[in-house]
Amino acid sequence: RKEVEQDPGPFNVPEGATVAFNCTYSNSASQSFFWYRQDCRKEPKLLMSVYSSGNEDGRFTAQLNRASQYISLLIRDSKLSDSATYLCVVYSGGGADGLTFGKGTHLIIQP
Amino acid sequence: DAGVTQSPTHLIKTRGQQVTLRCSPKSGHDTVSWYQQALGQGPQFIFQYYEEEERQRGNFPDRFSGHQFPNYSSELNVNALLLGDSALYLCASSLVFRKITNSGANVLTFGAGSRLTVL
Numbered sequence: 001r002k003e004v005e006q007d008p009g010p011f012n013v014p015e016g017a018t019v020a021f022n023c024t025y026s027n028s029a030s031q032s033f034f035w036y037r038q039d040c041r042k043e044p045k046l047l048m049s050v051y052s053s054g055n056e057d058g059r060f061t062a063q064l065n066r067a068s069q070y071i072s073l074l075i076r077d078s079k080l081s082d083s084a085t086y087l088c089v090v091y092s093g094g095g096a097d098g099l100t101f102g103k104g105t106h107l108i109i110q111p
Numbered sequence: 112d113a114g115v116t117q118s119p120t121h122l123i124k125t126r127g128q129q130v131t132l133r134c135s136p137k138s139g140h141d142t143v144s145w146y147q148q149a150l151g152q153g154p155q156f157i158f159q160y161y162e163e164e165e166r167q168r169g170n171f172p173d174r175f176s177g178h179q180f181p182n183y184s185s186e187l188n189v190n191a192l193l194l195g196d197s198a199l200y201l202c203a204s205s206l207v208f209r210k211i212t213n214s215g216a217n218v219l220t221f222g223a224g225s226r227l228t229v230l
Contacts, residue, residue, distance in 0.1 A: 008151070034218065043201060043221035044154065087153055091218070096144045097167040099219070101153035 003027060004090050006102040013078055014110050020074040021105045023088030032091040033064055033071045037084045038104065044087055047073075075107075083109045115204050115222035123228045124192050132187040132225045136204030142166075143185040144219065145177060146201040154201055160185050161207050192229045199224045 005024045013019045025033075033050035048055065050062040050071045061074040071090075075082055088102035116135045124130050136143050142161045146154035156169035160179035179185045183204075189196055203219040 096159035103153045
């Protein structure tokens, strides 16, 4: 079983719609969770951390389900500029080697 | 406040050659990590440098080596290039991990990457 798994997509979503995708992780001792956004041929950029109680940043909501070992990202009122690859990142401690990236979910917002 | 800068942005090499990639971390960061990102994959951890020493290493062969300088900048060297080394090489700076709180704000800041093509 892969450490961090994501549906690669692509998710084709009309502008204005709500879209959600999940990421599962295998290490139950994982400590911290993040979503990074990566535009085509660009570097990943931190979108948001994922806290145990769930957190919201504008149109973006992240949630953590420790029992089922997954995190989710929900985007409301999607914009064309939301088109990107969303990388799930899980930190299991022990320094940099404990930071694992998923392969990413490709999101395409269509006009 | 400059972010993470990498050079060169693109380069083409042939099999068997050697390459050196450079990275200057974000101001205030003291730790540099290098990642390899193949097309359609997530970044894979190569190694991390702190206080001019390699502190951790991922599952990469010894052909991959690095260095960190007193000003925190870093180099990644790859010897005996293979076709499979073609990828985007990302440098990420941060504060040393033990100083990181649960907040993700300072975990990793990436540079724009160096895209290496091996022919």
